[in-house]
Amino acid sequence: MASLQNSPSIHRTLLPNSLPQKNAVSPVCRRSISFLVRAENSSIASTSICQDNCRRRHMIAVGVVAPWVSILNQSPASFAAESKKGFLSVTDKNDGYSFVYPFGWQEVSIEGQDKVFKDVIEPLESVSVTKIPTSKQDVRDFGSPQEVAQILINKFLAPPTQKTKIIAAAEHDVDGKIYYTFEFTAQAPNYIRHALGAVTVGNGKFFTLTTGANQRRWDKMKDRLETIIDSFKIFDVLM
Numbered sequence: 001m002a003s004l005q006n007s008p009s010i011h012r013t014l015l016p017n018s019l020p021q022k023n024a025v026s027p028v029c030r031r032s033i034s035f036l037v038r039a040e041n042s043s044i045a046s047t048s049i050c051q052d053n054c055r056r057r058h059m060i061a062v063g064v065v066a067p068w069v070s071i072l073n074q075s076p077a078s079f080a081a082e083s084k085k086g087f088l089s090v091t092d093k094n095d096g097y098s099f100v101y102p103f104g105w106q107e108v109s110i111e112g113q114d115k116v117f118k119d120v121i122e123p124l125e126s127v128s129v130t131k132i133p134t135s136k137q138d139v140r141d142f143g144s145p146q147e148v149a150q151i152l153i154n155k156f157l158a159p160p161t162q163k164t165k166i167i168a169a170a171e172h173d174v175d176g177k178i179y180y181t182f183e184f185t186a187q188a189p190n191y192i193r194h195a196l197g198a199v200t201v202g203n204g205k206f207f208t209l210t211t212g213a214n215q216r217r218w219d220k221m222k223d224r225l226e227t228i229i230d231s232f233k234i235f236d237v238l239m
Helices: 027-072 076-082 145-157 215-231
Strands: 087-092 097-102 115-118 126-133 163-174 177-187 192-202 205-214
Touching (some): 087 115, 097 126, 145 163, 145 177, 145 192, 145 205, 192 215, 205 215
Antiparallel strands (some): 087 097, 126 205, 163 177, 177 192, 192 205
């Protein structure tokens, strides 16, 4: 832990009934026959129209139902991609890490931090990534999740004048890489910041991602901040 402590700052139809007499065709009969022919023709036309309408209704039904069948048959991965709506992604190919942040946050430059995005209206809502060189190959080499979280919070993530409290700390194995995540609060005289963090080691660097919000907006922002933490991944790059 000494090496971590001494590191620089980590920032979805009607038909007729009468019939004609035998061998005679009366005017009435002719009218009846004419009416019958017209009626039959009308019936045929009606049948044709009905068939056309049925075909059109069938085509419409297919057109409406098919897309829904397609949606219902999508793989879970497709829905997983949809769940990221409202976020933008960041991939650093040089250092080998990626994460997402809420749409609308702006990138800012802060000395000592590799990436920083924040809400311009709510300044306590932000995400930052810092990295420092390390010869270690696994974050567990620095200690337990609780120990690492405690040092980072006390030494780098909160000013010494603020009262801090660790709420949770845990270890996660993602695709064979170990990550530590933690949750904490930092109390200043006029506000409390509720934050989340994730750390890991890769590509010869110790990475720290932190995000948070004012305690008064925690219930509104919690799911978004957890999405940021869950999205943080490192990948191998050619050294």
